[in-house]
Amino acid sequence: MASLGSLRFLLELSSGSNSVLFQNRAVCRGRPSSAAFCRASPADFDGSARKVRFPRVRRGEILVGPSLVGGEKGKKGLHAIGKGGSFEGEEGGDDGGINDGDDALQAAVDKSEKVRAMQKELLQKLLQVVERRNLDSSLINSEVRAEEDMVSYAKSDETSNLNLSPSSGWPTGRYKSSIVADSFSQSSEAMISETPPGSANGTFLNKEMESGRNTQVERAFAAGIGLTREADPEAAASKTASQVLLASSETYDAKDVILEDPLGAKLDNTDAEDDVDSEEGNMDAPPLAGANVMNVVVVAAECAPWSKTGGLGDVAGALPKALARRGHRVMVVAPRYGNYAEAQDIGVRKRYKVNGQDLEVIYFHAYIDGVDFVFIDNNLFHHHQHNIYGGVRLEVLKRMVLFCRAAVEVPWHVPCGGVCYGDGNLAFIANDWHTALLPVYLKAYYRDNGLMKFARSVLVIHNIAHQGRGPVEDFFHIDLPDYYMDLFKLHDPIGGDHFNIFAAGLKTADRVVTVSHGYAWELKTSEGGWGLHEIINHNHWKFQGIVNGIDTKEWNPEFDVHLKSDGYTNYSLETLQAGKPQCKAALQRELGLPVRADVPILAFIGRLDQQKGVDLIAEAIPWIVGQDVQLVMLGTGRPDLEDMLRRFESQYCDKVRGWVGFSVKTAHQITAGADILLMPSRFEPCGLNQLYAMMYGTIPVAHAVGGLRDTVIQFDPYKESGYGWTFDRAEAHKLIDALGNCLNTYWNYKESWRGLQTRGMMQDLSWDNAAQHYEEVLVAAKYQW
Numbered sequence: 001m002a003s004l005g006s007l008r009f010l011l012e013l014s015s016g017s018n019s020v021l022f023q024n025r026a027v028c029r030g031r032p033s034s035a036a037f038c039r040a041s042p043a044d045f046d047g048s049a050r051k052v053r054f055p056r057v058r059r060g061e062i063l064v065g066p067s068l069v070g071g072e073k074g075k076k077g078l079h080a081i082g083k084g085g086s087f088e089g090e091e092g093g094d095d096g097g098i099n100d101g102d103d104a105l106q107a108a109v110d111k112s113e114k115v116r117a118m119q120k121e122l123l124q125k126l127l128q129v130v131e132r133r134n135l136d137s138s139l140i141n142s143e144v145r146a147e148e149d150m151v152s153y154a155k156s157d158e159t160s161n162l163n164l165s166p167s168s169g170w171p172t173g174r175y176k177s178s179i180v181a182d183s184f185s186q187s188s189e190a191m192i193s194e195t196p197p198g199s200a201n202g203t204f205l206n207k208e209m210e211s212g213r214n215t216q217v218e219r220a221f222a223a224g225i226g227l228t229r230e231a232d233p234e235a236a237a238s239k240t241a242s243q244v245l246l247a248s249s250e251t252y253d254a255k256d257v258i259l260e261d262p263l264g265a266k267l268d269n270t271d272a273e274d275d276v277d278s279e280e281g282n283m284d285a286p287p288l289a290g291a292n293v294m295n296v297v298v299v300a301a302e303c304a305p306w307s308k309t310g311g312l313g314d315v316a317g318a319l320p321k322a323l324a325r326r327g328h329r330v331m332v333v334a335p336r337y338g339n340y341a342e343a344q345d346i347g348v349r350k351r352y353k354v355n356g357q358d359l360e361v362i363y364f365h366a367y368i369d370g371v372d373f374v375f376i377d378n379n380l381f382h383h384h385q386h387n388i389y390g391g392v393r394l395e396v397l398k399r400m401v402l403f404c405r406a407a408v409e410v411p412w413h414v415p416c417g418g419v420c421y422g423d424g425n426l427a428f429i430a431n432d433w434h435t436a437l438l439p440v441y442l443k444a445y446y447r448d449n450g451l452m453k454f455a456r457s458v459l460v461i462h463n464i465a466h467q468g469r470g471p472v473e474d475f476f477h478i479d480l481p482d483y484y485m486d487l488f489k490l491h492d493p494i495g496g497d498h499f500n501i502f503a504a505g506l507k508t509a510d511r512v513v514t515v516s517h518g519y520a521w522e523l524k525t526s527e528g529g530w531g532l533h534e535i536i537n538h539n540h541w542k543f544q545g546i547v548n549g550i551d552t553k554e555w556n557p558e559f560d561v562h563l564k565s566d567g568y569t570n571y572s573l574e575t576l577q578a579g580k581p582q583c584k585a586a587l588q589r590e591l592g593l594p595v596r597a598d599v600p601i602l603a604f605i606g607r608l609d610q611q612k613g614v615d616l617i618a619e620a621i622p623w624i625v626g627q628d629v630q631l632v633m634l635g636t637g638r639p640d641l642e643d644m645l646r647r648f649e650s651q652y653c654d655k656v657r658g659w660v661g662f663s664v665k666t667a668h669q670i671t672a673g674a675d676i677l678l679m680p681s682r683f684e685p686c687g688l689n690q691l692y693a694m695m696y697g698t699i700p701v702a703h704a705v706g707g708l709r710d711t712v713i714q715f716d717p718y719k720e721s722g723y724g725w726t727f728d729r730a731e732a733h734k735l736i737d738a739l740g741n742c743l744n745t746y747w748n749y750k751e752s753w754r755g756l757q758t759r760g761m762m763q764d765l766s767w768d769n770a771a772q773h774y775e776e777v778l779v780a781a782k783y784q785w
């Protein structure tokens, strides 16, 4: 006990990186956090126990990153490393190596102080170089933040540091930013490890700080602060332990500082300026998210291009990439409905009991465009590739239960790039009712039991019309304690009490997002909330709208792979006047319509149901076919509406084509070849097709509702502003009015038409903007208790 007391006292004295180090350990108490650094393998978990076995750490090995042991007992374990002992990071034990006396501890703390001072000096020098090179202000800001962070750690007390350290905040896989953050905050660990210069991990180079030839240090720090992105995740994971600022355990003189080049390149002592410049090619921007970098797991029942029935698939395929571009470590978890060539079986098997049945899941993994895609495999998902939500209600429910149960543990069990995400600094993004069980499971199985304490959940509403409803008895199929039933119970004016998964998810998630501002407003009304408006109003403090973006790689006329054949062509704003007519002619040819440049093609793409207002088009058909236009409709859905499409085609075969089917290629080609896109949706949470249309110089005519109101700004002929035409009620004559004005402009005001196309195509509709807003939500969730 005496040693413990001394340790505490010395820690307070040190008030610097030591305390940070220990506090970080407290954060991750009993469970590895997000880390490439936490070397606990999946096998070190039993998945349910709070106690975690930690890998033995050899003398001289540097344990960096969010650390593993909590409280006083963790401190003991840490000290044991310093003394070359191995440590089992269980919840303590009194034999953690603390009997070596106060002197050793004092020496350790002194050394730590020196290291910290040295680090500040290094950072200072880095900043000077950055300024000298007139790097952009964002870079400078991030460096300053890094410095502020460092200083604030030194000042802050143990509690306030718990969840705020950059080492818990940096991504742990592929960004070297994590390395520097940890080399800052964990330097005392390096010191305690007493690694002799050059003794570990290959190439270290001496750096003479006092000589002023500090380029290598600057470069190493710059790289570590996040200027480089590791191309090879495996390499990144294996490098992390060694890419640490090492200091001589004996003197800690600046001249004894040893650096390993985080870029893996050999550093030589050449002129500072030259040296920096030579690295320029390797210096990417720092992570846009800065200190907000998190581990993010997007969980969705569909994910394009592997599985897609509509807009949710597009969002799950694209938003994660935008979050990854901001520097987050991002994973998508989706069911494995079929054989996906890119995804490999990673050999992890887990079993879950679903409604009494023991089911095994297999995890498949692919790393694409900076995102980890994890597919959960089980027989239940097979053969649903084209019928994702199909089947008997209880079968669908069972699939979603299994999916959510397995998804919530993916960060524990599935090594991505060799390293699990862990549950520290982690946020799940669940989508629609299919995964609304995830926030509930996260709470019921884990957080209520002291597990995943730092994991948060955000639930995104893409469409409130589908809620996962059933009789109250359905509750007994979802494997939750009885006292959770009230979360799911909802009174319906028609059906009375019923079971409602969306309701439970909305109540339980830490934050709720929907996909536009307009829809966020509508959801609070009795008309737009579909029975859930009261819950949404009650939780308005955690609810907001973020307008969807689009995947500008997938949906870009300049690069669209579906425009490379069959007479179509890629085009840009510059080549619009030639490219679009060529696509139009190709479409007309393909569909067997008269090939005429002067006839406008109207298009509809979407699910054939009440939501999309396809029946309004049906009502307007007599007027439409009375004009000199062509109409192309693509969709699947309600059988009666599918029949209607076929009927229109046969009735008006010189003007109308009704394509019943789901074809991504055709959707792209219609978007490119058409002049006008009809979106008479009765409600539309966001709508993606109008965004795609605008990117392709196709003008939307839309019911001003939900996200359509947010994104389709009405054309103003006086100001020559706006992107299309809108109408204010879902009625056929309103559609006809708006379409009439649109056609008039198409035929008679060519300049205005070109202006509409140009403005539409020049918009930034990418996910980057939305991703930034999602990030704010994630951060808000992270600090919410």
Ligand SMILES: Nc1ncnc2c1ncn2[C@@H]1O[C@H](COP(=O)(O)OP(=O)(O)O[C@H]2O[C@H](CO)[C@@H](O)[C@H](O)[C@H]2O)[C@@H](O)[C@H]1O
Residues within 6 Å of the ligand: 309, 310, 311, 312, 314, 315, 462, 463, 515, 548, 605, 606, 607, 634, 635, 636, 661, 662, 663, 664, 667, 684, 685, 686, 687, 688, 689, 707
């Ligand atoms: N027959 C077919 N063949 C090929 N492709 C087809 C197709 N039918 C539809 N698609 C494609 O599916 C997607 C549909 O996206 P939407 O956003 O319009 O609708 P959805 O209602 O499914 O999504 C819900 O979620 C999204 C995402 O949040 C919200 O934008 C939307 O308002 C909400 O209703 C588009 O990519 C479209 O091209």
